[in-house]
Amino acid sequence: MSITAEKIITEEIIDHAFTYEEYRDMIDDLLEQAKTTGDNHSDEMIHYTKMNVQRMSRWDNRVELNDSLANKLNNLDEDWIWVVLTEAWCGDAAQNIPALVKMAETSENIDVRFILRDQNLDIMDEYLTNGGRSIPKLVCLDAETLEEIGTWGPRPEMAQQKAMEWKEDDSVSKEEWAKNLHKWYAKNRNKELQKEFEQLISEWQN
Structure with missing residues (x-):
């Protein structure tokens, strides 16, 4: 666990974080202004x-x-806060966040909140993936002490492996890479994500 990270995810950060409903409303409001989160409001973004x-x-x-996952969530007897680093333009975030929200809603003991990566780079830089600011990144905290319990992200491990393989394949274009990845999500239907969280919940419980 990073001592620095534990200290920078403060009560103030959590108090100002978005609920899922607030996150979705914020994105809709930005789109009405032809904007997205972050500073890049290009047509592509x-x-x-x-x-x-x-x-x-x-x-x-x-x-x-x-x-099996639902039972683990229903039987959870510890109070957790899941802080998720994200951005509206991130495809992996969109593919995974609804399932994370469903998990949190299934348990009375999990409160999920969202913060924007580019507004919280000091936090993001404590949770790099292979040196990169990959999102979504979920940080599980003890709800009382805000002690870091564990992390997940930015993708299910199987998707991460495939994404890296495609990235290293010179014959796969950036467009094909994204298409392949989103096809994987559609076909997998959150099965790998759920499998990983079954294991993580067992590991994270004291």
Whole structure:
């Protein structure tokens, strides 16, 4: 656990973080102004954000937790806060966040909050993936002490492995890379994500 990270995810950060509903409303409000989160409001980034709104809305209606994961969540007897670093234009965030929200909603003991990566780079830089500021990144905290319990992200491990393989393949263009990744999410239907969180919840419990 990073001592620095533990200190910079403060009560003030959490108090000002978004609920999922607030996060979604904020994105909608920005899109009405032809903007997205962050400083890059190019047509490309706006397009990504619009696609992500569609993805989140679709998953909001489709995510179904498997019985084993639901039971673990229902039987959780520790109070946690899940702080998720994200941005509206991030495709991986849109694919995974609805399932994370569903998990939190299933347990009375988990409160999930969202903060924007580019407004919190001091926090983001404590949770780099292979040296990069990859999102989404979930940090599980003890709700009382704000002690860091564990982390997850930015993708299910199977998706991360495939994403890195495609990235290293010179024959796969950036567009093909993204298409392949989103096809993987559609086909997998959160199964790998749920499997990972079954294991993580067991590891994170004292």
